[in-house]
Amino acid sequence: MNRILHMKKSTRSSLFTYTLVIVAYVVIQLLRAFREGGVGSVLEGQLVPICAYVTMALALNLVVGVSGELSLGHAGFMSIGAFAGCSVAAALQNTVTLDPLRLALSMVLGAVIAGFFGFLIGVPVLRLNGDYLAIVTLAFGEIIKSLVTNIYLGVDADGPQFSFLSNNNQLGEGGIELIRGPVGVTNSERIATFTAGFVLVLVALFIIFNLVNSRTGRAIMAARDNRIAAESVGISVTKYKMIAFVTSAALAGAAGTLYGCGQVTFTATKFDFNTSILILVFVVLGGLGNMWGSVIAAAALTILPEALRQFADYRMLVYAIVLILVMLATNNPTLWNFIARIREQRQEKKEGAK
């Protein structure tokens, strides 16, 4: 107990997050194994999307909370990951028969491709700052959506075939249509499992905590807090912002693959501006830069609307109001002064007791 109390704050916070995720996983698995009806049909169907959204929230938190840049196009990276990953999974269906291995391969590939696009987009985007950066990420998100909606990809014995805008692929015997433009992707089997999602969340946490609590992470936060001061002590702001952005894009890509492989069918319009905003809501409600907050917010806000179907109409309205109120409360100087005063008084009491 004493050791936990004397740990560094960052270590304690990451330990708490890992424990939280592992306990949640164990409880859900126990319920699924021993309780009749498992965790209920509603939650059962949401397990994989929850893991995907938790990973998305963690990824976006790395950009918005840690690196301090607002990205409004993160659903675009999720889209790239979903389409690239699921195409690979379908193409490898007969070569790699072991499902978890195939999923892992697809996720790695989805992450690499999304990370690569993150780099391509990051080069122009990270030269801007503030509102301009947000708008350009939004623009890229829309561009990705338009482009992906018009991709037709198929594979047969002769190798992959690709066409754009209209379907000109002529697939041979036994060929598979992987991406069908506006119709999207249809998975013949859903290989994403809750355990895979759990592993992905743990990997994402591991990557993010190690990044944040390293020299690189401190440089990223220094660049966030004061760009000019960071530059003056020799931190290359663009480089560190790029590290955060690409890592985040890659994680989003892996989350996209997980999400896509858990769906029977999905289209590019699923990953639109609204999805980007939804993930932003998770991050803001969980607390900017606070990873366990993101985990809880993403899980709770994914499951709540499913559980409260009858209030579905009011759901987005409530999200909007909560988003505004949280921003107003966290930026209220009176509230902050009040909290600071209470802390001061406590400090004085402690010192008086000594």
Add this chain to the structure above:
Amino acid sequence: MDITIILDYLIRGLSLGSVYAIIALGYTMVYGIAKMLNFAHGDVIMVGGYICFFAMSGLSGNFEEGSMAATVVPAVAGTLAAMVVCTILGVVIERLAYKPLRQASSLAVLITAIGVSYFLQNAALLLWSSNPKVFTPVTGRGSLQVGPLSVSYVTLLTIAACIIIMLALTAFTSKTKMGKAMRAVSEDKGAAQLMGINVNATISLTFAIGSALAAIAGVLYMSAYPTLTPTTGSMPGIKAFTAAVFGGIGSIPGAMLGGLLLGIIEIFAGAYISTQLQNAIVFAVLIVVLLVKPAGLLGKMVQEKV
């Protein structure tokens, strides 16, 4: 390529561009004075469209079918109602959501603005349902025949409205006391306050003007693209913002130029490249502009001070 077809596209581009320009004026004025991106501006357009729609459909029954009054009175009344409601809405939004955040980081303000935009869309969804409403053009459906070209009245009205608004705004900001106060506040808030300018009132006034313009833009946009849903406003809103950035944000002639160019680019991209990629091309333009000329076509580059 036929010259008539090109001219036709050009006029359609100018018309769409005029709508973008009117919306972009609202963005650019608010950005100039409050240094914030009013993300909810596009949704004010949608509200304007709905108000005008209900006012028009409520009034049109009272007039003789086909008479002059049956077109003019509901259209004028609808537009005025939309302007009044949007002006109030804009000022209320500013007071409740943006004013407490004057000192906050731009990230916080932007997220709040996104929240307001979401709020308006979903409130509209609850109030007016997601079933699309079909808007009747404010000018009726006729068109003017100029040689081989046929130009609809809506197009003419849109271009005329844009020119009038532009001239009026330029005169307002350069000649009147309130307009000068607006320019002073956008230059330096603190100094303007020391000179006895009521900064809060000036910002409210800017929001009022911007929202009234959004209402006009909403009516004109709906007349050209008549399907009205709660999310109608977001696309023209984002594109108009693109136009404002394109022309140089904070600059009134810039918003005008950016809007017109963007409208023309959009129509020609749809006609000669691909309608499916129309939006992607418009956004690609934004990205290229920001990279090559981050301050926009007519904007001033401001050096950051340490």
